[in-house]
Amino acid sequence: EPEVTQTPSHQVTQMGQEVILRCVPISNHLYFYWYRQILGQKVEFLVSFYNNEISEKSEIFDDQFSVERPDGSNFTLKIRSTKLEDSAMYFCASSVTNYNEQFFGPGTRLTVL
Amino acid sequence: AQRVTQPEKLLSVFKGAPVELKCNYSYSGSPELFWYVQYSRQRLQLLLRHISRESIKGFTADLNKGETSFHLKKPFAQEEDSAMYYCALKDSNSGYALNFGKGTSLLVTP
Numbered sequence: 001e002p003e004v005t006q007t008p009s010h011q012v013t014q015m016g017q018e019v020i021l022r023c024v025p026i027s028n029h030l031y032f033y034w035y036r037q038i039l040g041q042k043v044e045f046l047v048s049f050y051n052n053e054i055s056e057k058s059e060i061f062d063d064q065f066s067v068e069r070p071d072g073s074n075f076t077l078k079i080r081s082t083k084l085e086d087s088a089m090y091f092c093a094s095s096v097t098n099y100n101e102q103f104f105g106p107g108t109r110l111t112v113l
Numbered sequence: 114a115q116r117v118t119q120p121e122k123l124l125s126v127f128k129g130a131p132v133e134l135k136c137n138y139s140y141s142g143s144p145e146l147f148w149y150v151q152y153s154r155q156r157l158q159l160l161l162r163h164i165s166r167e168s169i170k171g172f173t174a175d176l177n178k179g180e181t182s183f184h185l186k187k188p189f190a191q192e193e194d195s196a197m198y199y200c201a202l203k204d205s206n207s208g209y210a211l212n213f214g215k216g217t218s219l220l221v222t223p
Contacts (some may be wrong), residue, residue, distance in 0.1 A: 004156075043157070043199065045210035056209040075120065091157065098209055104157040 002026045004105035012111045013049045013082055020109045021077045023092030032075045033093040033102060034067065036060070043091065049075065050098075056087050115140045118204050119214035126190050127222055130134045134185040134217050136174075136200030145205040146176055146183040149213070151197040160198070161185070164205075170194070 005024045013019050025032050049059040049067050066078045066101040076085075079086055089109050093102040116139045126132050137146060148160040163183060164174040174185045183200060199223055200214040 033209070035211070035212075042215040043187075043213040046210065049207075055129035058210065092174075101159045101162070102211060106156045 004063050004092055004094055004103050006090075006105040006108050007104065008108060010109045010111070012113065015084055015112055019079050019082055019110065020057035021079075021090050021092075021110070022072050022111070023075045023077070023094075024043045024104055025092070025094030026077055026103055027073070029096050029103070030093045031055075031098055031102075032067075032069070033095075034077045034095065035091040035104075036088040037091065037107075038085075079110075080112075084112050086110060087112045115144075115202055115204075115212045117200050117212055117214035118146055119198075119217050121217045122215070123218045124219065125220045125222065128192055129189050130191040131168060132187050132219065132221075134198050134200075136183045136185065136214060138181050138200075138202050138206075140181075140185065140202060143158045143161055143203065143205045145202070145203045146174070147211065148172070148183075148185050148200040149201055151199070152165070152195045153196070157199070161213045190219075195219055 007022045032049045035043050037043045045058050047061045047067055048055045064080045068076050089107045091107045092105040095102045118137045120135055146163040149157050149158045151157050161174050172185055172187045174183050176183050196216050196218050199216045201211040203211050
């Protein structure tokens with residue numbers, strides 16, 4: 001059964017550094033999402049992406065964040081200058097349409113030191 | 114604004130006992146409600162959505178618009194039901210984002 005994959009599983013970085021989190025959505029899916037979960041808190045929506053543009057973003061998704069689909073398979077989340085408070089589990093998800101089930105990846109744990 | 118409330122952080126029941134995981138929401142639009150489950154060391158996966166009106170793994174959930182609730186129920190809990198359960202809401206017409214509650218950790222003991 002096809003699954004969403006994410007790399008790396010764990011990323012450690014220094015404050016102020018740029019990080020890129022990578023996701024490979026399910027191949028026939030057209031909608032892509034990023035969520036994050038700070039330890040002990042709820043899963044929070046960051047951004048959705050369709051047809052090579054952002055379709056919706058939350059207040060969390062400020063100018064430090066960007067998303068890209070650089071080729072036909074990858075979907076990336078870039079944080080330009082990481083802060084301590086960016087430490088969280090980042091989940092990628094994809095769906096066939098906006099009305100279908102969102103399938104989640106296993107997550108990337110980002111630790112900012 | 115959307116809000117999803119799961120009042121219980123942890124729920125512990127004995128095997129074979131009924132279980133109810135509570136979820137209340139507030140949203141002025143047209144909501145679609147979901148239950149997602151995360152088993153130990155596994156990814157988030159959809160358990161139920163209210164429009165499907167299905168029973169999955171013995172779980173059911175009914176959307177009560179009057180009480181703005183979408184409680185998850187199972188008449189006889191099994192040990193393999195132990196997991197983290199998240200209630201989530203999405204605008205059924207135009208939304209993309211899932212708005213999650215904080216989750217309830219269900220522990221089923223023998």
